[in-house]
Amino acid sequence: MNKLAIVTTGGTIGAVLKNGAVSIDKDVGDLYSKIMSVCRSLDCDFEVFPAIDKISEDMTPYDWGLIIKEIQKVVDSGYKNIVVTHGTDTIAYTSTVLSMFFAGSGIRICVTGSFYPQNHPDSDVRINLEAAVNIALDPKTPEGVFVSFRKDPDECGIYSGFSIKPMEFDANTFRSIYGCELGEYSTTGGVSFYRNPPAGLVLEGEKPDPAALLEASREFLMLNLYPGMEFTRLIKITNDYDAVIIPLYHSGTAPFSDGKGSLVDFIARAESKVFLATYPSRYVGNPYESTLRLVDVGGIVIKDLLPHHLYSCLVCGKAQGRSLADLIHVLEPWIAVLKAGGAPKSQVFVSH
Numbered sequence: 001m002n003k004l005a006i007v008t009t010g011g012t013i014g015a016v017l018k019n020g021a022v023s024i025d026k027d028v029g030d031l032y033s034k035i036m037s038v039c040r041s042l043d044c045d046f047e048v049f050p051a052i053d054k055i056s057e058d059m060t061p062y063d064w065g066l067i068i069k070e071i072q073k074v075v076d077s078g079y080k081n082i083v084v085t086h087g088t089d090t091i092a093y094t095s096t097v098l099s100m101f102f103a104g105s106g107i108r109i110c111v112t113g114s115f116y117p118q119n120h121p122d123s124d125v126r127i128n129l130e131a132a133v134n135i136a137l138d139p140k141t142p143e144g145v146f147v148s149f150r151k152d153p154d155e156c157g158i159y160s161g162f163s164i165k166p167m168e169f170d171a172n173t174f175r176s177i178y179g180c181e182l183g184e185y186s187t188t189g190g191v192s193f194y195r196n197p198p199a200g201l202v203l204e205g206e207k208p209d210p211a212a213l214l215e216a217s218r219e220f221l222m223l224n225l226y227p228g229m230e231f232t233r234l235i236k237i238t239n240d241y242d243a244v245i246i247p248l249y250h251s252g253t254a255p256f257s258d259g260k261g262s263l264v265d266f267i268a269r270a271e272s273k274v275f276l277a278t279y280p281s282r283y284v285g286n287p288y289e290s291t292l293r294l295v296d297v298g299g300i301v302i303k304d305l306l307p308h309h310l311y312s313c314l315v316c317g318k319a320q321g322r323s324l325a326d327l328i329h330v331l332e333p334w335i336a337v338l339k340a341g342g343a344p345k346s347q348v349f350v351s352h
Contacts, residue, residue: 002137004046005079006035007070010054011087013114013125022117024055030118038129044137049074056087061217061315064097065210071098072207075107081136084111088167091147095161096312099145100203109145110136111161115172124150131156131185138191148185149174158183158193162200166308177304178282201313201330208319216318220245222311225254231266242324243273243314247307252279256290268297273324277302277310279336287338295338300328303336
């Protein structure tokens with residue numbers, strides 16, 4: 001009989017509709033009954049390990065640490081096939097963290113959640129659980145961390161835990177960076193893989209404890225860029241942080257006018273490191289003038305990693321005791337080397 005550990009963390013998959021709102025089911029009895037039904041249908045020997053019980057928008061890096069500890073506990077108990085149930089809002093953060101710490105450890109982890117709670121008429125809890133359990137147990141599934149989620153009534157996509165993107169506001173399923181879905185699960189065809197998982201970022205060494213992760217998270221700030229953003233008053237605030245993350249526009253661009261209060265002025269004067277993400281290297285072969293200007297004044301442009309990847313890496317690495325210089329070295333494969341004059345002038349696009 002197959003042996004499976006199921007680590008629960010709350011989220012919509014562990015919630016119910018109650019008094020017109022979605023709220024965590026403190027008894028989790030209904031989720032347990034669905035887990036039991038799925039596992040019995042597969043002749044699967046399973047055990048449930050509650051890590052936390054939170055709606056995922058309320059999770060912090062402290063909770064990442066609790067989930068890591070629970071997974072490590074089940075691994076130390078001999079489990080190699082693990083399902084993690086999680087809320088959709090921050091599943092991309094947690095799956096990134098798990099990928100950084102459990103990649104190459106000889107286990108399979110499949111993270112899943114649901115768009116609708118258990119007692120909603122369109123609930124996807126059953127098929128998402130079914131997919132995750134099958135993926136975790138299927139011998140075709142390679143070692144690593146995956147996310148599965150319903151994309152059609154009878155099908156779930158399979159995604160790399162490191163490459164998944166946060167769900168967009170007008171979507172009801174997930175996507176991967178550059179659309180690289182790894183495979184699918186269907187109720188009729190089972191588990192199918194199209195491609196191998198891409199290489200992700202790995203943090204070797206001790207797994208940090210919850211308190212260290214929470215403390216480390218206070219050293220990093222993410223600012224959302226918008227037209228007309230003024231940075232003068234932000235300089236004093238951000239200098240208290242180790243690093244600031246600023247998401248770029250879709251072509252890896254941002255405002256590049258000079259002058260007091262500009263982004264260029266902010267990067268040049270900031271005592272904190274300023275990371276800019278993301279530069280889409282697959283589609284933008286030649287950089288825009290704006291991107292080159294931000295590099296000139298000291299911005300660190302990250303390619304093909306999203307801001308949540310960057311934040312997760314910096315927090316987890318800091319919690320391990322790594323210096324910012326060491327973390328920049330870890331990120332080196334994803335730092336875009338964009339030097340002024342590096343592309344022929346006729347091929348440097350004018351920022352749009």
